[in-house]
Amino acid sequence: MASQPNVSLKSVSKEQAPVIIDRANFDALLQALKKRGYQLVGPTIRNNAIVYETLESAADLPVGYTDRQEKGTYRLEKRSDKACFGYVMGPQSWKKYLFPNRLKLWEAQRNNGSFSVTPTEPETPRYAFIGVRPCELTAIDILDRVLLKGSYVDPHYQARRKGIFILAVNCTEPGSTCFCASMETGPQASKGFDIALTEVLEKKRHYFLAESGSKLGEEILREIPCQPAAEAEIDSAAKALEKAARSMGRTLDTAGIKELIADNFDHPFWDRVAKRCLSCANCTMVCPTCFCTTVEDTTELAGNKAARVRRWDSCFTLEFTYIHGGSVRQTVMSRYRQWMSHKLGRWYDQFGISGCVGCGRCITWCPVGIDITEEARALRESKAKKSV
Numbered sequence: 174m175a176s177q178p179n180v181s182l183k184s185v186s187k188e189q190a191p192v193i194i195d196r197a198n199f200d201a202l203l204q205a206l207k208k209r210g211y212q213l214v215g216p217t218i219r220n221n222a223i224v225y226e227t228l229e230s231a232a233d234l235p236v237g238y239t240d241r242q243e244k245g246t247y248r249l250e251k252r253s254d255k256a257c258f259g260y261v262m263g264p265q266s267w268k269k270y271l272f273p274n275r276l277k278l279w280e281a282q283r284n285n286g287s288f289s290v291t292p293t294e295p296e297t298p299r300y301a302f303i304g305v306r307p308c309e310l311t312a313i314d315i316l317d318r319v320l321l322k323g324s325y326v327d328p329h330y331q332a333r334r335k336g337i338f339i340l341a342v343n344c345t346e347p348g349s350t351c352f353c354a355s356m357e358t359g360p361q362a363s364k365g366f367d368i369a370l371t372e373v374l375e376k377k378r379h380y381f382l383a384e385s386g387s388k389l390g391e392e393i394l395r396e397i398p399c400q401p402a403a404e405a406e407i408d409s410a411a412k413a414l415e416k417a418a419r420s421m422g423r424t425l426d427t428a429g430i431k432e433l434i435a436d437n438f439d440h441p442f443w444d445r446v447a448k449r450c451l452s453c454a455n456c457t458m459v460c461p462t463c464f465c466t467t468v469e470d471t472t473e474l475a476g477n478k479a480a481r482v483r484r485w486d487s488c489f490t491l492e493f494t495y496i497h498g499g500s501v502r503q504t505v506m507s508r509y510r511q512w513m514s515h516k517l518g519r520w521y522d523q524f525g526i527s528g529c530v531g532c533g534r535c536i537t538w539c540p541v542g543i544d545i546t547e548e549a550r551a552l553r554e555s556k557a558k559k560s561v
């Protein structure tokens with residue numbers, strides 16, 4: 174049995190003077206951001222899924238919809254209420270905006286027999302991320318550690334990240350594939366946001382409890398219609414979050430996980446999971462923290478123009494470790510082991526944190542339903558049996 178998560182929710186801070194935004198006034202918050210020059214990006218429905226796209230107003234949110242998720246399954250369904258954020262999360266993460274899946278690094282042009290190379294200037298869009306879940310805040314923090322705070326700074330990520338406004342939304346209804354409580358990344362946001370909301374639906378009322386996390390967030394809350402939160406409203410939001418923490422769909426026991434994986438490098442467990450894995454790379458594409466890329470060089474047929482494009486890659490592809498006529502990780506077993514042992518183990522050594530935030534996307538979008546929480550448990554149990 175996996176151990177139960179050690180969930181300790183911070184109480185909603187009274188020092189930050191939480192305020193109430195009635196549902197009828199919620200769009201005023203989004204419009205205040207637009208007025209300050211932000212491009213709103215957030216959840217909306219496309220092709221029967223909730224994806225992150227440009228929003229014009231609160232009317233673009235997936236109002237009255239939820240998503241049912243299980244291993245290898247995602248279904249959009251109507252809710253019986255008009256919740257604005259009554260879903261868990263879709264296949265996309267915020268890395269779509271911070272670390273785009275294709276990015277031209279430079280292009281070259283032939284001029285009179287020689288080439289001039291023009292690097293791509295980093296773009297500085299002013300995005301307001303609407304509806305960032307607490308686990309996704311940690312995922313952004315992880316990308317910051319990798320791409321901003323290490324020995325190499327990615328100038329494109331740095332430029333995109335600089336001007337982001339983050340409107341977080343706490344999770345009151347975690348999905349069945351969620352395990353943020355055991356990764357200690359949710360269901361309540363504790364840092365890394367400008368404003369954090371808890372959506373509360375009562376029989377006759379629909380409102381948001383809002384807390385500011387930055388000076389800018391505070392300023393914006395002062396500009397829109399809202400009132401100080403009453404004790405009962407703060408309690409109501411806190412209870413919803415406590416209930417969410419207790420009703421997580423899954424758990425992952427992280428105690429000694431790094432050592433467990435490292436000590437069982439040659440365990441037959443890895444062959445068993447590899448028999449099911451298609452090595453399709455879906456799990457790495459949907460993961461909000463996976464950051465591997467490759468580069469592609471293209472040349473126009475006439476030979477006058479060339480370009481280098483960076484695109485997402487995955488440790489699940491055979492080509493990813495191709496060097497001098499062969500790939501280092503030739504088997505699916507070695508590729509799955511690389512992914513899981515990096516994510517749950519060696520990431521701690523490199524970045525001081527787990528590479529998994531418990532969002533559950535890799536479980537939902539794995540076509541054969543491989544579940545990282547079950548696999549971690551299976552490894553722990555196989556090890557226990559072996560040592561009896």
Ligand code: SF4
Nearest residue numbers: 460529530532533535
């Ligand atoms: S490994 Fe899976 S559950 Fe963990 S952050 Fe990545 S997609 Fe989410």
Ligand code: SF4
Nearest residue numbers: 450451453454456539
């Ligand atoms: S674990 Fe699932 S999603 Fe990931 S590569 Fe294997 S089959 Fe694809």
